Structure formats: structure tokens, C-alpha cells
Amino acid sequence: MEYVPGIPILKPSLxxxxxxxxxxxxxxxxxxxxxxxxxxxxxxxxxxxxxxxSMDTMEWVPSAGRGQVYSFVNFTTxxxxxxxxxxxxxxxxxxxxxxxxxxxNMLDLEPDDVQIGMPVEVAFDDLDEDLTLFKxxxxxx
Amino acid sequence: MPxxxxxxxxxxxxxxxxxxxxxxxxxxxxxADACFxxxxxxxxxxxxxxxxxxxxxxxxxxxxxxIAVDALKxxxxxxxxxxxxxxxGLDAFRNACYAxxxxxxxxxxxxxxxxILDQGSAGLPTDILGAHPVMGSVSAPAVFALAATRAMEAWxxxxxxxxxxxxxxxxxxxxxxxxxxxRQVSVDxxxxxxxxxxxxxxxxxxxxxxxxxxxxxxxxxxxxxxxxKDDFCWVKSVQLSVxxxxxxxxxxxxYLGFPATRQAARQAYEEAGLTDHRDQIGLAEVxxxxxxxxxxxxxxxxxCDQADAAAFVREGLANVDGETPxxxxxxxxxxxxxxxxxxxxxxxxxxxxxxxxxxGRQVKDASFGLAHNLGGQGSAVAVAILxxxxxxxxx
Numbered sequence: 001m002e003y004v005p006g007i008p009i010l011k012p013s014l015x016x017x018x019x020x021x022x023x024x025x026x027x028x029x030x031x032x033x034x035x036x037x038x039x040x041x042x043x044x045x046x047x048x049x050x051x052x053x054s055m056d057t058m059e060w061v062p063s064a065g066r067g068q069v070y071s072f073v074n075f076t077t078x079x080x081x082x083x084x085x086x087x088x089x090x091x092x093x094x095x096x097x098x099x100x101x102x103x104x105n106m107l108d109l110e111p112d113d114v115q116i117g118m119p120v121e122v123a124f125d126d127l128d129e130d131l132t133l134f135k136x137x138x139x140x141x
Numbered sequence: 142m143p144x145x146x147x148x149x150x151x152x153x154x155x156x157x158x159x160x161x162x163x164x165x166x167x168x169x170x171x172x173a174d175a176c177f178x179x180x181x182x183x184x185x186x187x188x189x190x191x192x193x194x195x196x197x198x199x200x201x202x203x204x205x206x207x208i209a210v211d212a213l214k215x216x217x218x219x220x221x222x223x224x225x226x227x228x229x230g231l232d233a234f235r236n237a238c239y240a241x242x243x244x245x246x247x248x249x250x251x252x253x254x255x256x257i258l259d260q261g262s263a264g265l266p267t268d269i270l271g272a273h274p275v276m277g278s279v280s281a282p283a284v285f286a287l288a289a290t291r292a293m294e295a296w297x298x299x300x301x302x303x304x305x306x307x308x309x310x311x312x313x314x315x316x317x318x319x320x321x322x323x324r325q326v327s328v329d330x331x332x333x334x335x336x337x338x339x340x341x342x343x344x345x346x347x348x349x350x351x352x353x354x355x356x357x358x359x360x361x362x363x364x365x366x367x368x369x370k371d372d373f374c375w376v377k378s379v380q381l382s383v384x385x386x387x388x389x390x391x392x393x394x395x396y397l398g399f400p401a402t403r404q405a406a407r408q409a410y411e412e413a414g415l416t417d418h419r420d421q422i423g424l425a426e427v428x429x430x431x432x433x434x435x436x437x438x439x440x441x442x443x444x445c446d447q448a449d450a451a452a453f454v455r456e457g458l459a460n461v462d463g464e465t466p467x468x469x470x471x472x473x474x475x476x477x478x479x480x481x482x483x484x485x486x487x488x489x490x491x492x493x494x495x496x497x498x499x500x501g502r503q504v505k506d507a508s509f510g511l512a513h514n515l516g517g518q519g520s521a522v523a524v525a526i527l528x529x530x531x532x533x534x535x536x
Binding site for chain 1: 286
């Protein structure tokens with residue numbers, strides 16, 4: 001997927017909960033939030049475990065960023081798509097091995113080739129000096 | 142065990158404006174047109190209304206019950222603005238039914254209005270969503286496209302199966318004088334329309350419309366003295382279920398239907414005392430914001446088994462002369478979808494069908510009719526069941 005030059009890309013809105021995630025992405029590291037009390041993973045980031053309700057037990061742990069496509073949408077018509085992105089592109093809902101789901105785009109794959117259940121791995125896309133986004137790549141083999 | 146609402150409220154009158162591009166009217170005019178039609182239908186005066194619930198979504202807040210009080214010049218009446226995503230209209234009806242069943246109001250008005258086209262967007266305005274392309278909200282077409290790709294994978298449904306819903310609903314709506322898009326479409330036209338979010342094309346999406354609808358709710362013993370004394374409809378059940386607004390991050394959400402619909406429907410069948418709802422429901426107005434949504438709704442409402450919904454429509458069982466007519470009005474797809482008005486428009490249609498005075502295509506021999514209004518990403522769902530006059534308790 002490619003971006004259209006000259007159209008600003010909306011940047012992640014950082015807050016106290018998600019800042020560690022985006023700072024890790026900037027370093028090309030993928031981290032997930034996990035509750036140290038009940039060992040469950042969560043997404044999106046939050047200050048309290050929604051399962052066991054522990055406070056101050058949420059920690060950031062490294063993840064391989066591997067999983068599979070749970071569902072997807074392809075954008076093939078301009079005017080219907082996000083203007084900063086060249087059509088066609090895919091939006092994928094990925095279920096990671098840790099059990100949490102993330103939304104992003106596929107890198108280096110035609111939308112017609114995206115399939116539910118396809119194994120994928122996280123990849124990092126440096127867009128400018130202060131913006132890196134995480135994407136997914138098809139995992140071969 | 143709560144007593145439930147069955148037979149404790151009645152629909153005494155209904156009104157609905159034509160839906161569509163209403164550049165010549167503002168929201169108060171549309172609302173007044175729908176409400177005065179409902180007052181005339183019920184045979185009451187505006188001042189007979191004890192309380193008002195008005196559904197409207199945009200611009201989300203800063204509206205208050207004043208939108209109805211100002212439009213109807215009913216200053217001083219208790220009026221409440223209801224907002225529950227696209228289910229705002231049927232939730233307004235639910236509140237009105239509760240007030241009547243509780244004995245607090247003799248006559249309650251449920252109404253809804255949306256004036257959306259002059260906000261200048263294609264599709265729904267999304268300014269409040271603050272969508273980020275990667276970590277943000279999901280647009281309405283995109284979230285239902287996520288469901289469509291899942292259903293196609295799980296059950297082998299095809300884009301042709303989705304198109305069959307559009308063909309049926311446009312065919313029904315082509316005969317309804319108040320529908321927005323009064324024309325038939327073919328499978329080829331649906332498949333050939335521009336793709337807005339694969340696998341959903343423009344003709345898989347419902348209309349974005351202006352319009353208003355209104356329902357006069359009263360106690361059955363009062364309805365017996367009003368204009369429809371011999372054919373008012375009984376409120377058999379009205380249920381609301383609200384689940385997460387962010388299913389996209391919920392790891393046990395399978396997108397093969399919506400839990401809020403299943404829960405609201407299960408409770409509505411129980412409250413209505415329907416023991417064999419597949420046989421007893423004589424028509425259903427369901428929330429077909431996208432073609433895929435209607436198929437998922439049919440399964441979630443248990444009108445057939447979940448995986449069989451595509452065949453149910455394809456084989457004509459959801460047609461006006463089928464086993465369970467679904468969206469005889471044309472549905473959101475063809476009739477249009479002025480967000481806050483849609484739930485009340487469904488009650489308008491179901492009531493007139495049960496009274497055998499449908500404006501468009503009349504279904505045959507229906508005793509019970511169901512309205513299903515879904516909001517957000519399947520997040521807020523209201524289900525109401527009405528009974529024809531002869532389904533009520535004999536006195």
C-alpha cells in the first residue's frame with residue numbers, strides 16, 4: 001500500500017495509556033499490554049484490568065506480532081476510501097497469537113490476495129521523522 | 142420476575158413523512174408533519190399528549206426534548222431527546238410504552254426525525270469519530286464489510302446472496318408511496334455498483350434520507366374510545382439490549398451476527414408469550430442498513446437458522462407472499478434511513494400491515510409483527526412486537 005503525497009496523515013492521538021505502545025512502535029518494537037495479576041492480554045491500552053479489575057498490574061510485554069487475518073475490508077474506489085491512501089488497499093482485523101485483535105493495513109499484498117485465516121506478522125512503516133505505523137505482512141511458509 | 146409490558150400499551154395512531162431528499166423542509170416541519178398525521182390517525186388533539194420521547198442522532202447532543210416541543214408548540218410538556226445510535230427511534234417508542242404501561246401517562250408520543258442530507262457528507266457524517274486510518278473508529282460500511290467477509294468465509298455466502306436482499310427490498314419499496322428509492326434493481330446492477338468497502342457496493346448500502354415518523358401510544362382501554370377502536374394494535378413486547386460499542390477489539394466477537402439482537406429478540410419473544418415465533422411472526426421490519434445486515438438479522442432474530450438466512454431470502458421465504466415477509470416496506474435499503482426516525486417508521490409500517498391498510502405491499506394474515514432497530518456496530522438493538530387487534534385479551 002502507498003500514500004498519496006501532499007495529504008497529511010492523521011497521527012495517533014497519544015495519551016497516558018497508549019504512549020508506551022506508540023513509543024515502542026517508533027523503535028520498531030511491538031508490545032502488548034498484559035495484566036500481571038491474571039496474565040490476560042488486552043487491547044486497546046487501559047489503566048485497569050477489565051477481567052480481574054486489578055489496578056497497577058498492567059504491564060507492557062514484547063510480542064512477536066504474529067497472528068492471522070480474522071476479517072478484512074478492501075477499499076477499491078476513491079472517494080469512498082481514506083484520501084491519503086492510494087487505492088486499492090486492505091484493512092485487516094488481525095487476531096494475534098496472544099488472543100487480542102488489532103486493526104491495520106497489509107503491506108506488500110494485493111487486496112485480492114487477502115484471505116481470512118492467512119498468517120501474518122507485524123511490520124513497521126516509517127512515514128516521516130516522527131511517525132511510524134505498524135502494518136501487517138503475509139507470513140510465508 | 143418482572144410483569145412485562147404485554148397488552149398494557151396500545152398503538153392508537155401512526156404517522157410518517159415521505160422519506161428522501163427533503164431540501165424544502167426543515168427538521169421541525171418534518172417532525173410536525175409526522176406527528177400531526179399520527180394525531181389525526183389516532184383521533185386526538187396535540188394537547189392530549191402527556192409526554193414526548195423524540196429520537197434523533199445528529200448532531201449527537203445539544204438537542205434536548207425541545208426539538209419536539211418547539212416543532213409541535215407543546216410548550217411545558219415533558220419531552221426527552223433519545224439517542225441510542227440508529228436504534229434511537231425504537232428506543233423512543235420503548236420509553237413511551239413504559240410511561241403508558243406504568244400508568245404515568247394516558248397518551249405518550251414517540252417520534253423521531255433526521256435531517257441529514259444537508260450536512261453535506263456522502264454516507265453518515267463522521268466528524269465526531271475522529272477516525273485514524275490505523276487505530277481509529279471503523280466506518281459503518283467497513284464494520285459491516287468485516288461481518289460480510291466473515292459470513293462469506295463461514296457459510297459460503299456470495300455477493301449474489303447479498304444482492305438478493307437489495308433486489309427484494311427495492312422491489313417492495315418500489316410500490317410504497319413514502320419510500321425514498323422507488324425503483325427496482327437487478328442483481329447485475331447491485332454487483333456492478335461502485336464498491337464502497339469490499340465486499341459491499343453502493344447498492345448494498347441503505348439510503349441516507351431525511352424524514353420523520355411518529356407513534357401515539359396509549360392504554361388499551363383508552364384506545365377503545367379513539368379512532369382505531371376496532372383495530373388498534375397491542376404492544377406485546379419492547380426490549381432493548383446494549384452490548385459493546387467496540388466489538389472490533391473484543392476477541393470473542395465473531396461478526397457472524399450481533400449478540401444485542403439475539404438477546405433483545407429472545408427477551409421479546411418471551412415477553413410477548415410467543416411459543417413458536419417462526420410460525421407466529423407474520424412480518425418483520427428489520428434493520429437492513431446493509432444487505433449483509435439483513436441476512437445476519439434474520440438469523441439473529443431466529444426467523445431461520447443462522448447459516449440458512451441467505452437461502453431464506455434467495456428462495457423467496459422473506460418475500461411479501463413468503464413464509465415470513467421481511468421488509469415489506471422496502472426497508473432501510475429502499476424506504477430510506479433518516480436515523481432517528483427509522484424505529485418509529487418501522488412501528489408505522491408494522492401497525493398498518495396488521496391493520497391491513499399498508500400503503501405499499503400488504504402482507505396476508507399477519508397476527509404478530511416485529512420491528513428490529515439496530516444501532517452502532519450492532520451495539521444497541523431494540524426489538525418490539527405488536528399484535529393485531531384480535532390478539533388482545535378479551536374483556
